[in-house]
Amino acid sequence: xxxxxxxxxxxxxxxxxxxxxxxxxxxxxxxxxxxxxxxxxxxxxxxxxxxxxxxxxxxxxxxxxxxxxxxxxxxxxxxxxxxxxxxxxxxxxxxxxxxxxxxxxxxxxxxxxxxxxxxxxxxxxxxxxxxxxxxxxxxxxxxxxxxxxxxxxxxxxxxxxxxxxxxxxxxxxxxxxxxxxxxxxxxxxxxxxxxxxxxxxxxxxxxxxxxxxxxxxxxxxxxxxxxxxxxxxxxxxxxxxxxxxxxxxxxxxxxxxxxxxxxxx
Amino acid sequence: xxxxxxxxxxxxxxxxxxxxxxxxxxxxxxxxxxxxxxxxxxxxxxxxxxxxxxxxxxxxxxxxxxxxxxxxxxxxxxxxxxxxxxxxxxxxxxxxxxxxxxxxxxxxxxxxxxxxxxxxxxxxxxxxxxxxxxxxxxxxxxxxxxxxxxxxxxxxxxxxxxxxxxxxxxxxxxxxxxxxxxxxxxxxxxxxxxxxxxxxxxxxxxxxxxxxxxxxxxxxxxxxxxxxxxxxxxxxxxxxxxxxxxxxxxxxxxxxxxxxxxxxxxxxxxxxxxxxxxxxxxxxxxxxxxxxxxxxxxxxxxxxxxxx
Numbered sequence: 001x002x003x004x005x006x007x008x009x010x011x012x013x014x015x016x017x018x019x020x021x022x023x024x025x026x027x028x029x030x031x032x033x034x035x036x037x038x039x040x041x042x043x044x045x046x047x048x049x050x051x052x053x054x055x056x057x058x059x060x061x062x063x064x065x066x067x068x069x070x071x072x073x074x075x076x077x078x079x080x081x082x083x084x085x086x087x088x089x090x091x092x093x094x095x096x097x098x099x100x101x102x103x104x105x106x107x108x109x110x111x112x113x114x115x116x117x118x119x120x121x122x123x124x125x126x127x128x129x130x131x132x133x134x135x136x137x138x139x140x141x142x143x144x145x146x147x148x149x150x151x152x153x154x155x156x157x158x159x160x161x162x163x164x165x166x167x168x169x170x171x172x173x174x175x176x177x178x179x180x181x182x183x184x185x186x187x188x189x190x191x192x193x194x195x196x197x198x199x200x201x202x203x204x205x206x207x208x209x210x211x212x213x214x215x216x217x218x219x220x221x222x223x224x225x226x227x228x229x230x231x232x233x234x235x236x237x238x239x240x241x242x243x244x245x246x247x248x249x250x251x252x253x254x255x256x257x258x259x260x261x262x263x264x265x
Numbered sequence: 266x267x268x269x270x271x272x273x274x275x276x277x278x279x280x281x282x283x284x285x286x287x288x289x290x291x292x293x294x295x296x297x298x299x300x301x302x303x304x305x306x307x308x309x310x311x312x313x314x315x316x317x318x319x320x321x322x323x324x325x326x327x328x329x330x331x332x333x334x335x336x337x338x339x340x341x342x343x344x345x346x347x348x349x350x351x352x353x354x355x356x357x358x359x360x361x362x363x364x365x366x367x368x369x370x371x372x373x374x375x376x377x378x379x380x381x382x383x384x385x386x387x388x389x390x391x392x393x394x395x396x397x398x399x400x401x402x403x404x405x406x407x408x409x410x411x412x413x414x415x416x417x418x419x420x421x422x423x424x425x426x427x428x429x430x431x432x433x434x435x436x437x438x439x440x441x442x443x444x445x446x447x448x449x450x451x452x453x454x455x456x457x458x459x460x461x462x463x464x465x466x467x468x469x470x471x472x473x474x475x476x477x478x479x480x481x482x483x484x485x486x487x488x489x490x491x492x493x494x495x496x497x498x499x500x501x502x503x504x505x506x507x508x509x510x511x512x513x514x515x516x517x518x519x520x521x522x523x524x525x526x527x528x529x530x531x532x533x534x535x536x537x538x539x540x541x542x543x544x545x546x547x548x549x550x551x552x553x554x555x556x557x558x559x560x561x562x563x564x565x566x567x568x569x570x571x572x573x
Binding site: 001004041043228230231232233234236251252 | 287288289290291292294295297298310319321322323324325326327328329332334336339467469471472473474476478534535537538541542
């Protein structure tokens with residue numbers, strides 16, 4: 001059943017992205033898991049959990065549902081069911097996080113969890129243009145007010161940052177010019193991670209799967225699909241055969257229940 | 266160890282647990298997965314004459330004592346479905362797992378046409394879904410609501426499937442399900458699937474709205490089990506055809522109850538929400554353990570007990 005959440009804070013992240021912070025935690029939610037957010041009479045869509053305590057969701061306005069969310073104010077209510085699916089699980093102690101576009105949403109949550117555990121984290125963000133780069137400051141912030149509200153550790157005064165943040169844009173308007181996979185390659189050579197974690201568009205994930213196989217690196221990739229029931233029952237979220245084959249995803253793998261994160265050891 | 270081999274019409278299932286229609290049966294990959302995870306047979310999602318997108322989200326939620334869904338019969342249309350079923354059948358063959366197709370339509374004549382199209386894929390059994398509760402806005406009262414319409418569809422399908430047996434899937438929300446069962450058997454049904462989901466509504470009080478976009482949906486899961494057991498019991502005492510007992514079976518013990526009510530095989534669907542796809546094989550294994558403890562050596566022995 002959907003739980004009722006009230007918006008307590010809205011942060012504008014860029015020209016089409018807002019982060020909504022809610023009034024209570026989503027107990028037990030892990031980075032990489034998602035909720036089905038429901039607005040009565042509008043619809044229900046999956047959103048990656050961007051922070052669990054309290055719940056936060058990062059919403060890019062790309063269609064009628066996300067635009068309706070963007071019209072909400074502090075004090076308005078949103079309904080959500082979950083946490084759903086399988087999230088990221090930290091493997092080892094040095095992690096490389098790769099976010100393409102708004103795929104960074106679950107990665108800040110993951111980075112906070114990793115640094116809170118005393119691990120080290122490198123981050124590669126890729127986007128089309130400077131305006132599309134999301135959460136870059138948050139990844140390197142050591143301000144505890146930014147840190148609180150992700151993993152429920154409200155007593156923390158100052159926090160360790162991620163070790164290295166690299167930004168790549170397709171047009172070169174911020175950071176390096178080109179594809180984020182080039183930055184990932186460089187980051188692997190500079191300091192080999194124990195595991196690579198990524199969320200972003202399918203072509204990026206396919207390229208990363210290939211790259212990680214070449215480097216025999218464990219990797220956890222979060223896949224996107226059209227989700228309906230979110231319960232592993234309706235079968236609508238199966239990935240297409242071509243994507244599955246190139247990325248080594250098993251046949252019959254359900255993004256909504258077996259995923260969205262698929263772990264390769 | 267007790268023998269859970271299930272003899273259903275001319276088919277031999279390694280166990281009586283059947284993937285129910287509407288759950289995971291949308292592709293050959295998923296049907297194969299259900300088979301590999303231990304199902305005795307697998308049922309594809311219902312297909313109709315033409316492609317349908319189904320209802321918008323929310324289409325399914327867990328409301329605490331079961332699920333409610335109104336997916337709205339999304340399907341690729343009979344022609345595409347037949348291609349998928351042919352592929353599924355080829356992949357299931359080496360696993361020894363029979364394939365059950367499922368069809369629906371808006372008119373008796375369309376039922377016949379869909380049945381003929383699907384027959385090309387040579388499924389082992391065709392389930393005739395005359396009882397979907399979630400498309401009343403378009404299709405009106407389900408055919409399962411009256412003896413006459415249920416029998417007419419059964420005859421139309423039977424005329425178009427050659428030697429492939431058919432199971433007619435009945436609705437629980439009728440005054441006397443045994444009468445409907447008798448009518449479809451009289452009209453040529455080789456088997457009965459009982460039951461479809463029970464129409465219901467879940468309202469979120471804080472939101473002040475029904476949760477499903479379709480407002481009304483089908484109740485499944487634990488809440489449905491006592492209703493399914495009653496229906497199977499009444500049907501089994503009225504007709505002599507095998508029954509796929511479906512509704513709220515979550516454990517091997519639930520499956521035993523369904524067999525004791527008079528079912529020959531047991532459909533499982535919503536249980537996979539809480540237990541994963543592995544529930545299919547796990548429930549079969551639990552049933553075998555229960556049979557051993559209860560002193561049953563075969564499913565037929567449970568069948569004899571069910572008639573007492």
